[in-house]
Amino acid sequence: MLARLGALRRQMTSLTSATNPYAKETAVAISAVLKASLVADRVFQKLVSTDSVTKDDKSPVTVGDYTAQALVSTLLHHHFPSYGIVGEEDSKDLKTVQQKVLSDKIVHFANWALDSQAGTDQDHSYWSPIGKEQRTETEWHEAIDRGNAESAATGRTWALDPIDGTKGFLRKGQYAVCLALIQDGEPVLGVTGCPNLPIDFEDNTSSKGTLFVAVKGQGAYQRSFDNEQLTPIHFAPIGSLADASFCESVEAGHSDQSTNARIASLLGITKQPTRMDSQAKYCSISRGDGDIYLRLPVKAGYQEKIWDHASGTVLVGEAGGIVTDMHGKKLDFGQGRTLKANQGVVAANKDVHAKVLRAVQQALADK
Ligand SMILES: Nc1ncnc2c1ncn2[C@@H]1O[C@H](COP(=O)(O)OS(=O)(=O)O)[C@@H](OP(=O)(O)O)[C@H]1O
Ligand SMILES: [Mg+2]
Ligand SMILES: [Mg+2]
Numbered sequence: 001m002l003a004r005l006g007a008l009r010r011q012m013t014s015l016t017s018a019t020n021p022y023a024k025e026t027a028v029a030i031s032a033v034l035k036a037s038l039v040a041d042r043v044f045q046k047l048v049s050t051d052s053v054t055k056d057d058k059s060p061v062t063v064g065d066y067t068a069q070a071l072v073s074t075l076l077h078h079h080f081p082s083y084g085i086v087g088e089e090d091s092k093d094l095k096t097v098q099q100k101v102l103s104d105k106i107v108h109f110a111n112w113a114l115d116s117q118a119g120t121d122q123d124h125s126y127w128s129p130i131g132k133e134q135r136t137e138t139e140w141h142e143a144i145d146r147g148n149a150e151s152a153a154t155g156r157t158w159a160l161d162p163i164d165g166t167k168g169f170l171r172k173g174q175y176a177v178c179l180a181l182i183q184d185g186e187p188v189l190g191v192t193g194c195p196n197l198p199i200d201f202e203d204n205t206s207s208k209g210t211l212f213v214a215v216k217g218q219g220a221y222q223r224s225f226d227n228e229q230l231t232p233i234h235f236a237p238i239g240s241l242a243d244a245s246f247c248e249s250v251e252a253g254h255s256d257q258s259t260n261a262r263i264a265s266l267l268g269i270t271k272q273p274t275r276m277d278s279q280a281k282y283c284s285i286s287r288g289d290g291d292i293y294l295r296l297p298v299k300a301g302y303q304e305k306i307w308d309h310a311s312g313t314v315l316v317g318e319a320g321g322i323v324t325d326m327h328g329k330k331l332d333f334g335q336g337r338t339l340k341a342n343q344g345v346v347a348a349n350k351d352v353h354a355k356v357l358r359a360v361q362q363a364l365a366d367k
């Protein structure tokens with residue numbers, strides 16, 4: 001039995017076969033996320049304190065975020081010119097005199113990436129038509145600003161978080177390059193690159209740099225950055241909910257950790273939560289490193305951004321889980337740039353999601 005399971009897990013999957021209706025989108029998205037992840041990692045190696053700025057909403061953004069968005073947007077626009085892109089960043093701050101040095105670094109890293117083989121492995125053909133010719137600052141700013149679309153109830157749109165968990169990126173923790181294709185308000189393809197996540201959570205010496213891919217109806221997979229072989233992943237089976245473990249944000253300002261603790265106690269969970277930055281949380285539960293991801297709002301009125309959840313939502317769904325908001329409503333990705341029709345996020349194995357949701361309701365009622 002174990003041998004059979006092992007053979008199944010090793011099975012090669014291309015996701016480019018005729019059965020995948022998003023075959024080209026999948027291949028291009030993998031190519032885009034890989035290159036952006038490798039560039040982000042390179043920026044991190046060279047990072048100095050002036051390479052990041054604080055945005056109007058007081059959150060940080062770095063040379064890495066801008067460069068990753070510029071590159072991914074360039075590749076997506078070339079191959080799918082009619083699809084809108086909802087990207088987190090824009091070039092407004094880069095146009096100020098104070099940020100000229102930062103802007104020059106983005107141009108430097110983006111041009112370096114065009115000229116480099118990094119992240120081009122089997123999908124090199126998708127980057128080839130982009131060429132290696134150096135692009136100007138104006139061209140890179142335009143590429144970043146192509147991320148200004150809105151998602152709608154119909155049609156196809158990309159959702160891009162060039163670096164999710166920027167605070168994690170800055171403190172050498174987890175971060176993720178997250179790209180999803182949304183069709184008619186629902187994510188149908190998700191590719192997530194986690195440069196600091198080992199391929200095997202239990203084995204710290206295993207190679208770092210894990211890419212997660214999921215396509216609606218086609219399953220969920222992971223691979224390491226430097227090996228094209230996709231391996232199917234799945235939620236861990238849960239015997240007793242009391243033995244479950246859950247993940248939450250590192251930042252106390254991003255999700256309500258005290259209500260999470262109350263929910264855990266209602267479910268009889270005694271294990272301490274794993275705090276992890278970014279959509280690496282969705283990736284972790286999808287491959288059985290944890291079981292539940294709770295993200296309840298700290299401040300009433302905060303609207304979750306679609307790029308913070310789109311790729312994770314399709315991954316969890318394909319790995320045997322369910323994602324809803326804290327009221328049990330399906331997340332609606334067709335409402336513009338935010339999940340304005342939803343509040344909070346509850347993701348768990350489909351066998352226990354309803355029970356977790358009941359505990360969430362009780363904890364919220366007790367507040
Ligand atoms: N108040 C508030 N509530 C909820 N979420 C917020 C809030 N403020 C910011 N953000 C978003 O949180 C994204 C980071 O994800 P995580 O919280 O999972 O990671 S971390 O703990 O911050 O490292 C982060 O994404 P990035 O900006 O891409 O890092 C933000 O979009
Ligand atoms: Mg941000
Ligand atoms: Mg984010």
Ligand SMILES: [Mg+2]
Nearest residue numbers: 088161163164
């Ligand atoms: Mg981000």
